[in-house]
Amino acid sequence: MTEHRRSLWFMLSIYIGGLIFGVGLAVSGMTRPEVVLDFLQFEDFGLLFVMGGAAAVTGITFTIATQFFDQAPLTTTKYTRRVRELDRNVVIGGSIFGVGWGISGICPGAAYASVGIGNYPILWAVLGMFLGAYAQGYWRTLRSRSTEDATETTAS
């Protein structure tokens, strides 16, 4: 992901992809925190089909692209899978996210889509997510400065 030519086609693909993504979140009801909380309270297991259906499509897409094609036409970026290093933060972060998701019933993508359906109280959640993202970024910057923790400074 070095220097993309930010061509019209690049920006158009991002926007159209986002548009379909947003329609999907609205169709699935993930824009409504109540639906997510119903899942977490074992009253409606539909969310499994949302995550499963989406992961099936991306899984097939990633497999075909990495097996049969070399690089993306608009950026010449090589097709890869999503791989992140497994460390303590993956579990700690997942736990903190889980508490937040369980309290509010919202996650980032669904919150943006919820703004789109006119659910204005969700702006509280969007504000909260920015505050939380800022807090962890501020704290991690301080920490990596004071301890020169190699795992923090080299994390990409």
Add this chain to the structure above:
Amino acid sequence: MTELASLLVVGELFPRGVLPYLLGGLLVGVGAAVIYLATGIIAGASTFLESTLSYVSAVPRFNRSRYTQSRNWRLLFTAGIISGAAVYAVLFQTGGWTTEIQWWRLLGGGVLVGIGTRLGKGCTSGHGVCGVGSLSNTSFVNVATFLAVAVGTAQLVQAMGVSP
């Protein structure tokens, strides 16, 4: 669609039916696939939070090149998500809808979501959809963790009588 959905009600496990969930999930996957096939980018929704902060904050973490180089298209990705949901609402939603969930749950939960998704390297779209689709062990661990903790938290909140 509601008529179709009501035909597909499967017992008490799926009181709203299965079809809207499956169709919505497939569309979410197609949206991510469009971006991936065209650009090679595996887009997650939560990185937007940090990359957008780089416009207004001097904190070095937000101003790493991977955020400053991607912040413009991430803004557009989020604009796409918002407008896609808006298109759906205009076409299929009768009247306005707003959540009953109390504001402090949204704000407080949101703060934890902001911290946790960034610390944990992804959210429901990055790990849950793209990471699981990549058969990434890291993502399986993250998803299992946040699902289990969220179920426990939501049931505890319900048991404490907090509603909505």
